[in-house]
Amino acid sequence: MGAEAQFSPGDQHEADFMNVTLYQSEVEAAEAAAQAEQDALDQARAAPAPPHDGKDVCVICLSQPRKPVVVRCGHRYCGACIRQWCRRSLACPLCRGEIDRDALCEDHTSA
Ligand SMILES: [Zn+2]
Ligand SMILES: [Zn+2]
16 A cells, blocks of 8 residues: 555646646757757858858957957957957957957946
């Protein structure tokens, strides 16, 4: 006896509820998988070039710019990276173009 004797109509209701949540998570997983497949397709179509072509990569941390800041010469860096860089040098790390220090302050107002 023991465990079986404790079964009650309330447990039946809970079992139904669990079936529903199981079903929902199954649907969600299927949707997520379909979405991931779609994302991969979109990426394959949109980005035939290698990711590190220097256009959308901050050369200071070598990853996608966070809170990107575009400096006067048109190069893009993370706000944090380029601000740190400017403590040492006001020349663009990519082209040595002059960096307008005022442009780096924009991030403060929006954050
Ligand atoms: Zn960076
Ligand atoms: Zn530059």
